[in-house]
Amino acid sequence: MIFPYQGSQILITDSMCDTNGHLNMVQHCQVLEDGCYGFQEDLGYTTEYFNRGYSNFVLEMNIRYLQEVFASDKVSTCYRLLDCGPKLFHYCAAILSPKGEICSVAEYVLAHVNLTERKTSNMNHELKQKMQNMLEEHKKSDSLNFKLNLSIEK
DSSP states (O other), rough: OOEEEEEEEOOOGGGGGGSSSBBBBBHHHHHHHHHHHHHHHTTTOOHHHTTTTTTEEEEEEEEEEOOOOOOOOOOEEEEEEEEEEESSSEEEEEOOOOOOEEEEEEEEEEEEETTTTTOOOOOOHHHHHHHHHHHHTTSSSOOOOOOOOOOOOO
């Protein structure tokens, strides 16, 4: 399995599609965003953590569209942590067709942020450990069969 973290299943509706008859670019992003909340919580970004004044901001994103998604398709999302450092983490996400084929792949680089100062900050030990544990588990997954475009410096 390339993507070890299973997100959610989403039924694509007509209102999510554009004039070309396939899932709109903005809706692609929304589907991936809606599916990632459990993944982010398991990384340590919980409501409690946000209430302590910390969050993460997306710094960079790249989407590769591989297969069209149409209204009435029931797709699923999945995620994989790729790397993490003191302030940054890198993960990828995919939308899978009902047959399990990759329809699109998105890569993200996010920064840990102190919301009081509105600046990036080092992750605390607990958060960093959760991420490191997930990273070690995700490294056991099958090799990626596509090229990554983003990375982080540590």
